Amino acid sequence: MRKRDHNVLTNAASLLVCGLLAGVVVAAAAFPAVAMSGLAAKAGAETFGALPTELTVARAPQISYLLASDGKTPLATMYDENRRDVKLADISEPMRKAIIAAEDHDFYKHNGVDINGVARAFVNNQTEGSGQQGASTLTMQYVRLAIAYSATHPADVVAATEDTSARKLREMKLALQVDKEFSKDEILTRYLNLASFGNGAYGIFAASQVYFGKPPSKLKIEEAALLAGMVKAPTTNDPTTEAGYPLALDRRNYVIQNMVDIKAITQQEADVAKATKLVVKDKRTPNGCVAANVNSWGFFCDYFYRWWMDQETFGSTRYDRERRLKSGGYNVVTTIDVQAQRAADKAVRKAKSENSKEAAMVAVVEPGTGRVRALAVNRQFKLDDPKHPKNKISSDPAKSKKKIRGNYPATVNPLLTGGDGITGYQAGSTFKMFTIVAALEKGVPLSHTINAPKQFKSEYIIRPGPAACPGTNFYCPTNSTESMAGVHNMWSAFGRSVNTYFVPLQQQVGAENVVKAAKRLGINFRSQEDLDLEKGAHQWGAFTLGVSQTTPLDLANAYATLAADGKYCEPIPVQEIRDPEGNKLDIANPRCEKRFSTEVARAAVDAARCPVGDKSSSSRCAGATAGNVRGDVGFPVAGKSGTTDSEKTAALVAMTKQYAVAGIMADPDWPQTNVEMKHAEKDGINPPVWETLRDAMKGKDRVDFAAPGEKISVGDQRSIPDVKCVSVDTAKSRLKGAGFEPVVSSAKVPSSCKQGEAAGTNPDGRTSKGGVVTIEVSSGGGTPGNTDGNPGGPPGGRPGGRPGG
Numbered sequence: 001m002r003k004r005d006h007n008v009l010t011n012a013a014s015l016l017v018c019g020l021l022a023g024v025v026v027a028a029a030a031f032p033a034v035a036m037s038g039l040a041a042k043a044g045a046e047t048f049g050a051l052p053t054e055l056t057v058a059r060a061p062q063i064s065y066l067l068a069s070d071g072k073t074p075l076a077t078m079y080d081e082n083r084r085d086v087k088l089a090d091i092s093e094p095m096r097k098a099i100i101a102a103e104d105h106d107f108y109k110h111n112g113v114d115i116n117g118v119a120r121a122f123v124n125n126q127t128e129g130s131g132q133q134g135a136s137t138l139t140m141q142y143v144r145l146a147i148a149y150s151a152t153h154p155a156d157v158v159a160a161t162e163d164t165s166a167r168k169l170r171e172m173k174l175a176l177q178v179d180k181e182f183s184k185d186e187i188l189t190r191y192l193n194l195a196s197f198g199n200g201a202y203g204i205f206a207a208s209q210v211y212f213g214k215p216p217s218k219l220k221i222e223e224a225a226l227l228a229g230m231v232k233a234p235t236t237n238d239p240t241t242e243a244g245y246p247l248a249l250d251r252r253n254y255v256i257q258n259m260v261d262i263k264a265i266t267q268q269e270a271d272v273a274k275a276t277k278l279v280v281k282d283k284r285t286p287n288g289c290v291a292a293n294v295n296s297w298g299f300f301c302d303y304f305y306r307w308w309m310d311q312e313t314f315g316s317t318r319y320d321r322e323r324r325l326k327s328g329g330y331n332v333v334t335t336i337d338v339q340a341q342r343a344a345d346k347a348v349r350k351a352k353s354e355n356s357k358e359a360a361m362v363a364v365v366e367p368g369t370g371r372v373r374a375l376a377v378n379r380q381f382k383l384d385d386p387k388h389p390k391n392k393i394s395s396d397p398a399k400s401k402k403k404i405r406g407n408y409p410a411t412v413n414p415l416l417t418g419g420d421g422i423t424g425y426q427a428g429s430t431f432k433m434f435t436i437v438a439a440l441e442k443g444v445p446l447s448h449t450i451n452a453p454k455q456f457k458s459e460y461i462i463r464p465g466p467a468a469c470p471g472t473n474f475y476c477p478t479n480s481t482e483s484m485a486g487v488h489n490m491w492s493a494f495g496r497s498v499n500t501y502f503v504p505l506q507q508q509v510g511a512e513n514v515v516k517a518a519k520r521l522g523i524n525f526r527s528q529e530d531l532d533l534e535k536g537a538h539q540w541g542a543f544t545l546g547v548s549q550t551t552p553l554d555l556a557n558a559y560a561t562l563a564a565d566g567k568y569c570e571p572i573p574v575q576e577i578r579d580p581e582g583n584k585l586d587i588a589n590p591r592c593e594k595r596f597s598t599e600v601a602r603a604a605v606d607a608a609r610c611p612v613g614d615k616s617s618s619s620r621c622a623g624a625t626a627g628n629v630r631g632d633v634g635f636p637v638a639g640k641s642g643t644t645d646s647e648k649t650a651a652l653v654a655m656t657k658q659y660a661v662a663g664i665m666a667d668p669d670w671p672q673t674n675v676e677m678k679h680a681e682k683d684g685i686n687p688p689v690w691e692t693l694r695d696a697m698k699g700k701d702r703v704d705f706a707a708p709g710e711k712i713s714v715g716d717q718r719s720i721p722d723v724k725c726v727s728v729d730t731a732k733s734r735l736k737g738a739g740f741e742p743v744v745s746s747a748k749v750p751s752s753c754k755q756g757e758a759a760g761t762n763p764d765g766r767t768s769k770g771g772v773v774t775i776e777v778s779s780g781g782g783t784p785g786n787t788d789g790n791p792g793g794p795p796g797g798r799p800g801g802r803p804g805g
Contacts, residue, residue: 055143055174058150060085060194062329062580063206063285066301068336069373069575075334076292076301080326082210082285083202085580088189091204092219096188097264098228102255104138105262107188112139112179113172136168138191139175145194147174192216197227198234200284211239211280221265222273225255226280240282249278290382290412296345298381300336303372303417303553304573313587329580333588335371335573340364340659343695344376347688352378352665354409357395358675361416362663362688363552364696367560369590370569372553373659374692375417380410396670406669415668417553423526424549425666427651428642429497429625431546433559434518435506436490436607440600441517442509445715446490446607446620446708449772451743454478454485456500458507460541467542475541477503480643487743487762487772489620494640495610496623499545506544512537514544520595521558522568523550546642546651556662559639559653562604563660565706566596603708608638612654617707626679626686629654633694636704641679641686650677652689657703659696663689715768723758723775731758731775740773748779755780 063079088096100107106114114137136144147170178187197207207227208216219227229251230237237251238244253274259265265273286292289301305325308314314321314328324330341364348360356378364374384391384405393399394406407413414422439448460475462468469476477499479485484498493501506514515537525531530548533540553571561568569592577585610621612629614637625641639654649666665685667673678684721738723731728744735742751759759778767773 055146055178056150057146057190059329059580060145060149060202061327064325064328064330064332066304066332066334068334068338068341069371070338071333071576073338074293075297075336076289077285077287078305078326079285079287080323081202082200082206082287083193084205084329085193085203086189086205086216088185089217091189091192091216092224094221094259094265095192095204095208095216095219095224095227097259097262098221098224098255099188099192099231100138101258101262101264102225102228103141103231105258107138108184110137110179112175112177113137136171137175139179139187140171142187142191142194143171143174143178145191149194195231196234197230198238199240199282206285210284211282213281213283220273221256221259221269222252222276222278225259225273226252226278229255239278239280245278252278292381294345295381296376297336297341298412299377299379299414299416300334300341300372300375300573302381302412302414303375304332304334306414306417306419307573311587313585331576331578332574333576335366335373335575337364337373337696339698340692340696341374341376344374344661344688344692347691347695348376348378350691351683351685351688354378354380355392357392357406357408357667357669357673358665358677359408359415359668360663360665360685360688361552362661362692363416363556364692365553365556365560365571365660365662367563367655367657367660368567368569368592370557370560370572370592371575371590372571372573373696375553376688376692377415379408379415381412382410383412384410394669395667395673399669408669413668416551418524418526418551422551422668423530424551424554425649425651425664425668425671426546426548426644427550427555427664428546428644428649429499430555430640430642430651430653430662431518431548432494432497432502432544433562433604433608433640434521434523435502435509435514435544436494437521437562437596437600437604438514438517439490439505439509440603440712441596442513443715444505444509445712445768446603447714447768447771448505449487449489449741449767450493450501450504451487451741451772451774452479452485452493452498452500452504454482454500456503458503458541460503460507460511460539462541475503477542477545487774489771490607491610491616491618491620492622494607495621495625497611497625497641502544503541506541510538511540511543515540518543518558520568521561522571523548523554523558525549546644550664552662552664555651555653555664556655556660559608559655559662560660561595562601562608563638563655563657563705564601565598566594566601567592568595599709599712602706603712605638605705606708606713608640609636609705611641612637612639614638617705618713626652626654626690628680629686629690629693632690633697635697635700635702637693638705643677643679647676647678648673650679650685652679652686654689654693656693656697656700657705658700659693661689661693661696663692715771717766718769719766720761720764720773724760725753725757725778728756728758728775728777731761735761735773735775739769740767740771742775743772744775745777748777750782751776751778751780752782753778753780 061081063082063084066075068075192204196202199210201207201210204216208219212223237248239248256270256273260267260270289298292298292301308325309318309321314324344362352358352360359377361377366373389405391405394404418424455476455478457469458475461473462475479499484496488498488501527549557571569590574588577588606616609616611625613624613627614630615621630637635656637654642651651664653662663685665677679686721734723734732742749759753759757778759776762774
């Protein structure tokens with residue numbers, strides 16, 4: 001604060017005169033008959049001297065701005081009061097002169113209190129029939145505003161604004177002190193930043209934006225005069241109303257003429273300004289996520305708001321945090337990528353209209369930072385008007401009977417991120433990835449083979465029902481098609497989404513370890529059912545098939561962790577936050593930690609290249625449930641599709657090194673929908689995911705996924721014993737003794753061996769320890785040198801399986 005130098009005698013005289021005048025004013029209010037007596041003056045001087053001399057000035061509420069990741073594109077604004085403090089240099093000269101002309105001609109001459117003005121007002125106000133005159137200087141008005149904004153109790157606000165002599169005395173005393181503490185320019189700037197201009201505009205920055213759509217540095221004479229004329233009665237002189245327009249015009253012209261009187265402008269300039277037609281924009285600054293710059297971006301804005309409300313950095317209570325956001329004057333650069341967000345918005349609406357009960361939801365996360373780059377759903381972000389509702393009747397039959405409306409086309413529920421009763425949606429076979437990760441951590445290589453049957457009788461105990469083996473309590477999953485049965489490794493089993501490979505693999509590594517891997521990758525359990533099942537995770541047999549609930553955001557972030565070589569990052573909607581002074585807050589920094597080894601992550605991604613039509617580094621992919629993704633995106637990709645029973649939901653994850661995109665199609669109003677969710681069709685979930693990824697990647701560099709190491713890919717390789725032309729039982733015994741799992745092929749092959757003897761193995765040569773080795777059975781009649789069935793062929797049967805399995 002810069003102190004002003006004043007003549008000591010001048011200040012002393014001011015205090016004395018003010019004290020005497022104060023006594024007169026107080027006495028006149030209570031005892032008109034003795035108002036001019038010496039007793040009144042003495043009492044007034046003593047009372048004035050006892051008044052406080054220090055003004056506590058709290059920062060007035062400031063508007064917070066949310067921007068896209070480019071630091072330029074507006075996302076939303078949030079405020080209790082639409083105000084943004086500016087410096088004097090950012091206020092045009094006409095505006096500075098106009099407010100002085102309107103409120104305080106002698107502002108640069110007096111010491112905070114206009115003694116002559118006080119005296120004139122007193123004499124005038126004692127004359128019967130005369131209009132009441134005020135004597136408040138700009139400094140006194142600033143004091144009044146500062147006291148009100150610094151008040152911590154409603155009674156203090158009332159005391160700061162009530163029309164009493166006591167209030168006037170306090171203002172005078174503090175105005176004298178303020179005038180010593182601050183320069184005139186500082187006082188003028190503070191006043192213009194505090195004053196109310198109506199229509200939700202507080203301070204000159206907001207006023208110039210609301211009424212003229214420009215910064216205060218660009219205000220012209222006629223515009224400045226209008227705003228200056230409004231501070232005395234912003235409601236009465238409101239130029240946006242029919243009644244207030246002529247009053248605002250008259251007041252504007254009055255201020256313009258006063259600018260001539262104080263020699264701020266010439267008469268010629270005044271005449272031109274008065275002749276200028278009064279045009280105002282009446283554009284209130286939007287407030288909150290429902291007034292986001294683009295309506296569909298409201299879902300991302302709401303995610304940011306919920307994130308902010310969870311950060312203790314901004315206050316110990318949710319009330320404190322909300323006040324900080326809406327009055328703290330922050331500049332927030334969010335993580336929303338305009339290119340990715342627009343791509344996602346377009347894609348989800350192309351697949352499903354806003355009036356569709358099915359929600360097409362897409363989330364985009366940046367691997368290695370956790371920055372959420374896009375959140376899109378085919379919904380409008382707004383509340384349905386209860387008086388004139390437009391939402392459709394709920395798809396839930398129970399609610400439909402009661403005429404309860406659903407959450408489409410408009411909702412503010414966090415469909416993509418969870419919370420407020422939104423617990424998520426089943427993501428199907430995308431969860432098989434978590435079994436792969438858990439197995440890799442246990443030392444099971446990608447080449448690990450399992451003879452996947454048509455139906456697998458597990459050791460998991462469940463209630464009797466369709467998922468159990470007939471007459472038992474054991475979980476017995478099947479595949480979407482019988483052709484999936486056969487010997488598979490992780491590449492082929494993941495590519496074809498073979499249920500009867502992954503349930504035994506989960507059983508081998510422990511379902512509880514698969515659940516832990518999912519949680520470490522970022523999957524959160526929100527429903528009570530899932531939380532209860534987690535307690536007995538060792539028996540959660542169907543977990544690998546994606547029966548628990550998740551959100552598009554959690555799913556995208558889980559896969560992003562693998563794309564980032566095992567570095568988990570908490571999903572975050574901000575990349576920079578600055579306070580009003582421009583200080584950068586650390587809370588916007590990514591929050592990451594290494595949760596999986598690089599080798600495990602790279603091996604998991606290698607398997608995930610198969611389902612989306614890419615080739616693993618070892619080219620061992622076989623089958624693809626979403627095989628078009630690689631060609632349509634045009635970059636190295638990895639991911640997985642998923643479908644639940646009766647296709648009540650459909651999911652797809654597709655990612656590059658730069659973006660992980662997860663999409664889920666479901667009915668949020670009725671999870672048990674009878675509508676079959678689709679995949680590859682134009683109204684399925686696959687197109688919104690790959691189209692979002694394709695368009696988000698435009699202009700980005702090609703970055704390939706790193707290959708996993710040999711050991712984690714093929715494991716501990718062992719030589720397969722020669723079993724040619726021995727009995728099948730002998731062949732099985734030799735293979736078991738060598739540490740392999742023998743399987744006898746049901747088909748017979750021609751060979752030089754006797755019919756019924758072992759003709760060879762598939763694979764032959766070498767394979768991983770503990771892997772499945774198929775014994776080929778001879779049909780006889782072969783020629784020497786052709787004793788093996790299909791040496792070296794890839795494990796598994798024909799490519800097949802329904803999309804998204």
